[in-house]
Amino acid sequence: MIGAGGALGILGVVLTQLGNPPNMGVCIACFLRDIAGALGLHRAAPVQYLRPEILGLVLGAFGAALATREFRVVGGSNTFARFILAMLAMVGMLVFLGCPVRLVLRLAGGDLNALLGLAGLIAGVWTGVWFLNQGFTLGRAAPQNKINGYIFPAMIFILFLFLLYKPAFLFFSKEGPGSLHAPLLISLGAGLLIGILAQRSHFCMVGGIRDFILFRDTHLLTGFLAVLAVALIGNLVTGDFKPGFTGQPVAHSDGLWNFLGMMLGGWGVTLLGGCPLRQLVAASEGNTDCAATVLGFLAGAALAHNFGLAAGPGGVPFAGQVAVIIGFLAVFIIAFFNSKISIVKPSAQEVSPDGKGN
Numbered sequence: 001m002i003g004a005g006g007a008l009g010i011l012g013v014v015l016t017q018l019g020n021p022p023n024m025g026v027c028i029a030c031f032l033r034d035i036a037g038a039l040g041l042h043r044a045a046p047v048q049y050l051r052p053e054i055l056g057l058v059l060g061a062f063g064a065a066l067a068t069r070e071f072r073v074v075g076g077s078n079t080f081a082r083f084i085l086a087m088l089a090m091v092g093m094l095v096f097l098g099c100p101v102r103l104v105l106r107l108a109g110g111d112l113n114a115l116l117g118l119a120g121l122i123a124g125v126w127t128g129v130w131f132l133n134q135g136f137t138l139g140r141a142a143p144q145n146k147i148n149g150y151i152f153p154a155m156i157f158i159l160f161l162f163l164l165y166k167p168a169f170l171f172f173s174k175e176g177p178g179s180l181h182a183p184l185l186i187s188l189g190a191g192l193l194i195g196i197l198a199q200r201s202h203f204c205m206v207g208g209i210r211d212f213i214l215f216r217d218t219h220l221l222t223g224f225l226a227v228l229a230v231a232l233i234g235n236l237v238t239g240d241f242k243p244g245f246t247g248q249p250v251a252h253s254d255g256l257w258n259f260l261g262m263m264l265g266g267w268g269v270t271l272l273g274g275c276p277l278r279q280l281v282a283a284s285e286g287n288t289d290c291a292a293t294v295l296g297f298l299a300g301a302a303l304a305h306n307f308g309l310a311a312g313p314g315g316v317p318f319a320g321q322v323a324v325i326i327g328f329l330a331v332f333i334i335a336f337f338n339s340k341i342s343i344v345k346p347s348a349q350e351v352s353p354d355g356k357g358n
Contacts, residue, residue, distance in 0.1 A: 001219060004197035005226030011190045012105045012227070013234030015053070018182035022240070022249035023109040026053060026194070027102035028276035029093040029265075030250075032294070033301035033310075034178050035159070038170050041298060042305035046176020050163040052184050054280070055156050056191020061199040061284035062153040068200070073149030074141035075288030081138055081334055082272060082289055083296035086279070088327040089268030090300025094310040095261030095320050096120070097251055099276050100205035100269075103262065104224065106251065108231035110243035113253050120259035124266025125209045128335075132214070135340030136271065141289055149286030152294070160188075177250055195281065204278040206269050250313065257316040257324070264327045271335055 012025030024030055030047075037048030065071040093099050096117050098106060103121060106114035128136075162170060163184070173179040181187060197203065201223065208221030235241040245253045252258070269275050272293055274282065279297070282290035304310040309320040336342050 001201045001203065001223040002226045004194075004201040004203045005223035006230040007197055008101065008194055008203075008223075009105075009108070009227040009230030009232075010234055011194065012101070012108075012231050013238065013240070015182045015187065015190055016240070017238060018186060019180055020182050020187075021177040021180045023106045023111060024098070024102055024177065024250060025105060026190075027098050027105070028054070028280065029090060029099035029297070029301075030097075030102060030177070032090075032276070032297050033094065033305070034173075036298045036301040037178065037305070038172060040169070040171055041302035043171070044305040044310075045171075045178075046173050047178045047305070048171040048173045049178040049181060050159055050170065050172075051181070052160075052163060052187035053191040053194070055160045055163065056188040056193075057195035057198070057277075058153060058156040058191075058280055058284045059160070060192035060195025061281040062156075062195075064196045064199040065285040070199070071149065071286045073144045073146050073286040073288065075144050075148065075292075077141040077289050078138035078338070079289050079292045081338070082293045083299070085268045085272050085331065085334060086293040086296025087300035087303060088331055089265045089272070090297045091304050091309055091320075091323050091327055092261045092264030092266075092268065093276075094301065094304040095316055095324055096258050096265065097261075097311050099265070100224075101227070101275075101277060104205070104227045105231055106248070108228055108241075109235050109248075110241045111248040111251055112243060112245050113248060113251055113255070113258050116255045116258040117262040120262035121206070121266040122209055123259070124263040124268075125206055125270045126213055127263070127267045128270025129210055129213045131271065131335040131339055136335055136338055138271070138338060141287065144288060146286075148288050152283045152288070152291040194277075195284065198277060198281045199285065202278075203281075204274045206266060206275040207278065209266075210270055252311050252313055252315045254311075254315045257311065257321060260324050260328075261311070261316070264324055264331065267335075268327075268331055271331070 015025035
């Protein structure tokens with residue numbers, strides 16, 4: 001676990017040095033947003049690129065799962081609810097401007113705005129854990145035909161071919177974060193390594209906080225802390241540690257919405273069972289529900305940019321603020337009605353003298 005976190009931390013620093021956006025050496029939410037843009041799901045020109053790190057992560061995790069016989073095809077557990085939760089969580093993360101991985105990399109780069117994001121993440125996970133303690137569940141996945149588990153990795157491999165040959169129907173940024181990227185083979189290799197290590201360790205950024213709140217278990221949390229420690233050391237060595245609230249790259253300093261955006265993201269992914277990185281790995285292991293969750297993240301990125309919900313360096317647009325509030329309401333409804341607390345108990349007038357219902 002510590003090795004996986006340490007590798008993720010150092011690769012986040014190295015990829016930034018080699019061309020990825022500052023404090024964004026690895027960001028699952030941002031990179032999925034870029035992929036959505038490359039496929040034309042949104043037309044925000046500065047954030048369009050088929051990120052090799054995501055493609056390599058999936059292919060690496062898929063290969064590792066096959067090699068260790070951990071590739072098991074399951075699904076059919078409230079798939080549409082998972083899609084909606086993922087879409088809403090992505091909107092929250094794009095209001096904050098990053099997933100839990102980038103939150104830690106921002107902290108390691110000195111971005112103090114990420115402290116409010118971290119507080120929001122913890123609050124979101126804590127809220128999700130509260131519903132888990134109230135019996136929240138999206139049901140159990142059932143075994144499926146093995147061919148269904150190969151669809152998601154096959155789609156990612158096709159995207160890899162698209163990246164190599166760049167067909168005319170794809171979109172690639174000429175400026176902005178989407179135009180900043182490390183060399184293709186290095187990015188792909190980094191993704192492969194992250195995917196293999198994350199699959200073998202069951203690494204999850206949100207799972208560490210969740211397990212500590214639930215059981216005081218620190219196993220997954222050590223990976224979270226390893227990302228922070230190694231990336232911080234790396235930034236100190238390279239001179240990229242620049243503490244402060246203002247002037248941070250691809251970030252805004254609106255503390256309230258940094259908190260609320262990441263709280264929405266943390267709540268949503270806790271109910272989903274894992275952070276965006278973990279969802280990608282689980283989809284690569286044959287979980288078709290998690291594959292649908294990844295599609296939900298892509299849809300959320302498209303929604304955020306097509307309707308002007310995503311934040312930028314200037315702050316959070318009013319539409320994005322409204323979207324976060326609506327997101328909280330929608331996640332609450334899904335959480336409440338999939339928990340034991342939603343069961344309606346008979347009133348005193350509806351109970352017969354023998355204690356049984358009418």
